Amino acid sequence: EAQVTQNPRYLITVTGKKLTVTCSQNMNHEYMSWYRQDPGLGLRQIYYSMNVEVTDKGDVPEGYKVSRKEKRNFPLILESPSPNQTSLYFCASSSQGNIEQFFGPGTRLTVL
Amino acid sequence: AQSVTQLGSHVSVSEGALVLLRCNYSSSVPPYLFWYVQYPNQGLQLLLKYTSAATLVKGINGFEAEFKKSETSFHLTKPSAHMSDAAEYFCAVTLRFQGAQKLVFGQGTRLTINP
Numbered sequence: 001e002a003q004v005t006q007n008p009r010y011l012i013t014v015t016g017k018k019l020t021v022t023c024s025q026n027m028n029h030e031y032m033s034w035y036r037q038d039p040g041l042g043l044r045q046i047y048y049s050m051n052v053e054v055t056d057k058g059d060v061p062e063g064y065k066v067s068r069k070e071k072r073n074f075p076l077i078l079e080s081p082s083p084n085q086t087s088l089y090f091c092a093s094s095s096q097g098n099i100e101q102f103f104g105p106g107t108r109l110t111v112l
Numbered sequence: 113a114q115s116v117t118q119l120g121s122h123v124s125v126s127e128g129a130l131v132l133l134r135c136n137y138s139s140s141v142p143p144y145l146f147w148y149v150q151y152p153n154q155g156l157q158l159l160l161k162y163t164s165a166a167t168l169v170k171g172i173n174g175f176e177a178e179f180k181k182s183e184t185s186f187h188l189t190k191p192s193a194h195m196s197d198a199a200e201y202f203c204a205v206t207l208r209f210q211g212a213q214k215l216v217f218g219q220g221t222r223l224t225i226n227p
Binding site (some may be wrong): 004033035040041042043044045090092099100101103104105106 | 116118121144146148153154155156157158161163202206214215216217218219220
């Protein structure tokens with residue numbers, strides 16, 4: 001089954017404790033992206049990647065890091081999480097030249 | 113830069129009634145427009161998209177949207193609401209030369225269906 005998977009689905013952590021949210025897709029898509037969803041703000045793009053080793057900032061990159069060492073994986077790293085990063089995070093992917101994005105199920109992060 | 117405004121953060125309709133969710137966009141060049149739906153505890157699913165072919169676009173689950181350049185609108189409609197339509201709906205825009213990597217979302221509209 002073609003899908004985008006994220007782990008973990010739910011995470012509660014404390015301020016300053018480094019964490020990684022994994023994202024993996026099995027569709028051989030070149031493009032991958034991370035969004036955060038907050039009430040009243042919709043989805044905002046954090047980072048995106050056009051292909052392996054090619055990443056760029058989205059609209060709200062502060063406090064986040066990403067890497068794209070393999071085509072299928074695009075982890076989101078929070079080096080020192082803060083409470084304002086409490087949010088619902090989505091990973092998405094699409095193939096080159098296709099404007100439709102496929103979304104993962106989301107990761108709900110709470111930073112205390 | 114492109115932007116999207118969804119009028120109404122919450123819309124409530126009765127089962128069987130018309131559903132109308134409003135979306136206005138701002139773009140200096142011809143856009144691609146999308147409607148996504150998010151069911152509780154799930155990711156986003158594409159409902160329909162406008163890519164410069166027909167201005168009336170039909171999507172899944174009986175939804176459709178009409179691109180009106182003069183009004184810079186892309187409102188989503190369904191003639192008869194069903195209980196299963198209760199979800200959050202997002203309008204999104206990207207510019208044709210930018211593709212998927214610069215998808216900009218509206219703030220979302222939560223649709224409630226009353227029995």
